[in-house]
Amino acid sequence: MSLDPSSFDSSPRLSSRMASLRSSAIRDLLTLTARPEVISLAGGLPATELVPRERIAEAAHRALADPRSVQYGETSGWAPLRETVAAREGVKVGRSIDPAEVVVTHGSQQALSLLAQVLLDPGDTVVVEEPGYTGALQVFRTAQAALVPVALDADGMDTAALEQALREGLRPKLVHTVSNFHNPRGVVLSAERRVHLAALADEYGFWIIEDDPYGELWFDAPAPAPVAAHSDRVIRLSSGSKTLAPALRIGWLHGDRRVCEAVELLKQGADLCGSSLTQQIATELLGDAAWLDGHLATVRAAYAGRAHALISSLEAAFGERISHATVHGGMFCWIEFADGTDTTRLLDTAVGHDVAFVPGGAFGVASAHPHAARLCFATYDGAVLAEGVDRLRAAHSAHRSGTVIGA
Amino acid sequence: MSLDPSSFDSSPRLSSRMASLRSSAIRDLLTLTARPEVISLAGGLPATELVPRERIAEAAHRALADPRSVQYGETSGWAPLRETVAAREGVKVGRSIDPAEVVVTHGSQQALSLLAQVLLDPGDTVVVEEPGYTGALQVFRTAQAALVPVALDADGMDTAALEQALREGLRPKLVHTVSNFHNPRGVVLSAERRVHLAALADEYGFWIIEDDPYGELWFDAPAPAPVAAHSDRVIRLSSGSKTLAPALRIGWLHGDRRVCEAVELLKQGADLCGSSLTQQIATELLGDAAWLDGHLATVRAAYAGRAHALISSLEAAFGERISHATVHGGMFCWIEFADGTDTTRLLDTAVGHDVAFVPGGAFGVASAHPHAARLCFATYDGAVLAEGVDRLRAAHSAHRSGTVIGA
Numbered sequence: 001m002s003l004d005p006s007s008f009d010s011s012p013r014l015s016s017r018m019a020s021l022r023s024s025a026i027r028d029l030l031t032l033t034a035r036p037e038v039i040s041l042a043g044g045l046p047a048t049e050l051v052p053r054e055r056i057a058e059a060a061h062r063a064l065a066d067p068r069s070v071q072y073g074e075t076s077g078w079a080p081l082r083e084t085v086a087a088r089e090g091v092k093v094g095r096s097i098d099p100a101e102v103v104v105t106h107g108s109q110q111a112l113s114l115l116a117q118v119l120l121d122p123g124d125t126v127v128v129e130e131p132g133y134t135g136a137l138q139v140f141r142t143a144q145a146a147l148v149p150v151a152l153d154a155d156g157m158d159t160a161a162l163e164q165a166l167r168e169g170l171r172p173k174l175v176h177t178v179s180n181f182h183n184p185r186g187v188v189l190s191a192e193r194r195v196h197l198a199a200l201a202d203e204y205g206f207w208i209i210e211d212d213p214y215g216e217l218w219f220d221a222p223a224p225a226p227v228a229a230h231s232d233r234v235i236r237l238s239s240g241s242k243t244l245a246p247a248l249r250i251g252w253l254h255g256d257r258r259v260c261e262a263v264e265l266l267k268q269g270a271d272l273c274g275s276s277l278t279q280q281i282a283t284e285l286l287g288d289a290a291w292l293d294g295h296l297a298t299v300r301a302a303y304a305g306r307a308h309a310l311i312s313s314l315e316a317a318f319g320e321r322i323s324h325a326t327v328h329g330g331m332f333c334w335i336e337f338a339d340g341t342d343t344t345r346l347l348d349t350a351v352g353h354d355v356a357f358v359p360g361g362a363f364g365v366a367s368a369h370p371h372a373a374r375l376c377f378a379t380y381d382g383a384v385l386a387e388g389v390d391r392l393r394a395a396h397s398a399h400r401s402g403t404v405i406g407a
Numbered sequence: 408m409s410l411d412p413s414s415f416d417s418s419p420r421l422s423s424r425m426a427s428l429r430s431s432a433i434r435d436l437l438t439l440t441a442r443p444e445v446i447s448l449a450g451g452l453p454a455t456e457l458v459p460r461e462r463i464a465e466a467a468h469r470a471l472a473d474p475r476s477v478q479y480g481e482t483s484g485w486a487p488l489r490e491t492v493a494a495r496e497g498v499k500v501g502r503s504i505d506p507a508e509v510v511v512t513h514g515s516q517q518a519l520s521l522l523a524q525v526l527l528d529p530g531d532t533v534v535v536e537e538p539g540y541t542g543a544l545q546v547f548r549t550a551q552a553a554l555v556p557v558a559l560d561a562d563g564m565d566t567a568a569l570e571q572a573l574r575e576g577l578r579p580k581l582v583h584t585v586s587n588f589h590n591p592r593g594v595v596l597s598a599e600r601r602v603h604l605a606a607l608a609d610e611y612g613f614w615i616i617e618d619d620p621y622g623e624l625w626f627d628a629p630a631p632a633p634v635a636a637h638s639d640r641v642i643r644l645s646s647g648s649k650t651l652a653p654a655l656r657i658g659w660l661h662g663d664r665r666v667c668e669a670v671e672l673l674k675q676g677a678d679l680c681g682s683s684l685t686q687q688i689a690t691e692l693l694g695d696a697a698w699l700d701g702h703l704a705t706v707r708a709a710y711a712g713r714a715h716a717l718i719s720s721l722e723a724a725f726g727e728r729i730s731h732a733t734v735h736g737g738m739f740c741w742i743e744f745a746d747g748t749d750t751t752r753l754l755d756t757a758v759g760h761d762v763a764f765v766p767g768g769a770f771g772v773a774s775a776h777p778h779a780a781r782l783c784f785a786t787y788d789g790a791v792l793a794e795g796v797d798r799l800r801a802a803h804s805a806h807r808s809g810t811v812i813g814a
Contacts, residue, residue, distance in 0.1 A: 070652040245477040247683040271517040276654040
């Protein structure tokens with residue numbers, strides 16, 4: 001066979017979108033800190049010992065008595081799970097939700113990914129929080145959206161700043177918010193701002209993705225009613241990953257029926273359907289309200305204690321050299337060094353001291369958050385957290401004095 | 408607040424890609440035929456009673472004794488599962504495979520979906536089989552690829568026709584083939600054509616996706632060595648859905664390391680990671696060679712018997728009015744009516760007779776396959792298949808005579 005060599009490409013390429021993608025800093029860090037001797041405050045891992053493994057094993061045993069637990073299932077999710085989610089979410093938003101307006105996804109990350117494809121064309125404007133959840137930023141960047149950051153303060157997204165930008169002509173296709181116990185900032189969007197944000201969506205005609213994996217993890221009192229209680233332009237996401245087990249890979253979205261149908265259509269091509277087995281397990285656990293209430297109370301109390309332990313250790317170790325947001329729930333504490341410490345550089349030293357965290361820059365859109373860090377308090381008990389802070393203090397001292405361990 | 412109503416869109420839209428997508432005909436049919444009285448030869452459901460539920464329950468019990476079974480896992484898959492898959496696939500392709508060149512996916516459908524995003528830009532040319540697997544066609548259409556069909560015959564894809572098109576200037580970015588026990592045609596790509604196709608990929612510089620969910624389901628003899636044995640431009644896909652259980656949602660791909668890394672990067676945003684629980688279950692089952700060999704022998708014998716039962720019933724019922732491909736494995740039998748029957752219209756009548764199949768048109772790219780149908784023989788035993796064919800014969804008679812049941 002003869003060919004003009006210039007007429008073909010002998011080395012097949014990847015798509016052009018791959019050139020612009022970068023790996024999630026958090027995921028790369030998880031690889032970096034996989035050594036067992038590292039105390040990783042970096043990952044967002046729920047406490048393994050609080051995951052109800054025995055209850056999951058019992059539910060798995062019962063599910064596997066049903067032949068349907070091993071077969072393909074409906075793309076939009078196991079019907080009884082959609083009903084359970086609709087009932088629970090209906091209580092939160094204060095109105096009845098039709099199970100047809102619920103789609104079960106492979107964790108809420110899949111909901112984000114499918115929604116980006118359903119709602120966004122390349123070049124569309126997406127308002128995100130600054131700092132923002134890296135998994136959402138990655139999805140919107142993959143969708144080639146134009147990201148416009150809006151600052152967070154102690155009451156969550158600054159909706160007055162958003163309104164000002166809208167008045168000046170900003171026309172987002174959607175606004176993404178982690179309304180409860182923000183990742184990475186830990187803050188809660190205030191009740192007033194929820195009403196305000198919903199009103200802006202109605203007035204300016206944008207979608208809101210209310211991304212709420214942490215809402216059940218409150219310490220003293222539940223967060224205010226969801227943004228979704230105030231507008232039907234809200235697609236609300238949540239998950240069993242932080243309350244039941246990450247490995248079930250059960251997330252969900254609910255909202256506008258057209259959006260649900262479009263998500264289902266894309267999910268057919270994305271992965272056909274979720275696991276009937278893990279969905280049946282989740283249905284049993286989420287449907288057993290007495291057990292779930294007790295389980296959640298245990299997790300809340302443990303996480304509240306861990307947050308307190310972490311913050312006490314940080315205050316004892318660093319005093320005025322750091323500030324931190326008050327933590328009312330969730331899994332994360334956001335700290336800022338007042339002494340000019342560059343947290344990306346500090347991380348290098350910290351890993352040498354067998355402790356890890358996520359530098360603020362990983363969550364940045366327009367700002368690099370160079371002196372900030374996200375610490376996860378959920379994974380370890382107080383004693384390990386205290387040891388982690390000791391190591392962080394030693395790393396910080398070494399970093400400030402220019403000593404590099406292991407160099 | 409005052410606003411110029413023309414300056415904003417008060418009804419948020421979906422993305423433009425949603426306008427061009429259509430639901431998979433197969434998925435819609437599954438909904439249509441969910442009534443329990445319908446004998447559905449339409450779905451591609453493995454025999455539920457042959458799924459090793461007890462073995463899965465034992466493996467689940469053992470997995471859940473390990474705390475890692477409930478936690479987040481690596482995006483590319485549970486390391487021991489990647490090792491098990493690499494070892495098994497290495498035997499098939501006749502060379503050692505590095506586990507780093509394996510990515511575990513949420514069924515092989517997710518592998519297809521991620522590969523389309525990794526490899527394709529809008530407008531890229533993709534060669535597909537005519538008729539082709541609808542789940543692949545849907546993914547490539549979502550990626551806005553230009554589909555170029557190549558005909559199938561009893562030896563699979565007509566690689567001589569492909570070569571002719573390449574000589575005339577066709578420059579595909581990738582070629583998709585279901586090499587073993589084709590869906591929907593049931594045919595096997597011949598050994599000679601595998602070598603030929605691989606050589607064309609090397610010569611013309613395109614990727615091949617060798618999509619092989621059915622290869623283990625041979626009746627008399629295994630299929631020839633995979634296309635991936637002959638070129639490193641092949642990304643090979645397979646799955647535990649047809650051999651273990653659909654609900655584990657365990658698929659995998661292996662091939663070029665750059666492609667694997669790009670798939671992993673996109674999977675971070677798509678769903679973070681698979682289920683540690685179902686991956687650990689699959690690892691135990693795929694790693695227990697003695698048990699697996701026996702299990703697969705049972706499934707092969709059962710499916711061979713069912714294929715024989717279906718074809719015997721069809722021949723008795725329809726005689727010369729239909730032709731069918733010889734079936735050597737897999738789950739599907741492709742039939743063509745010689746009497747001009749329009750199978751899309753026949754389906755309407757058939758559903759009224761409580762039997763369903765997939766009309767050829769669902770698999771068409773440039774051709775409508777108006778007289779063809781795909782029948783799945785895997786789901787039911789021979790007696791039910793015979794009853795299904797009886798109903799199909801009655802529906803065919805009613806259709807031909809213009810009688811419409813229930814009209």
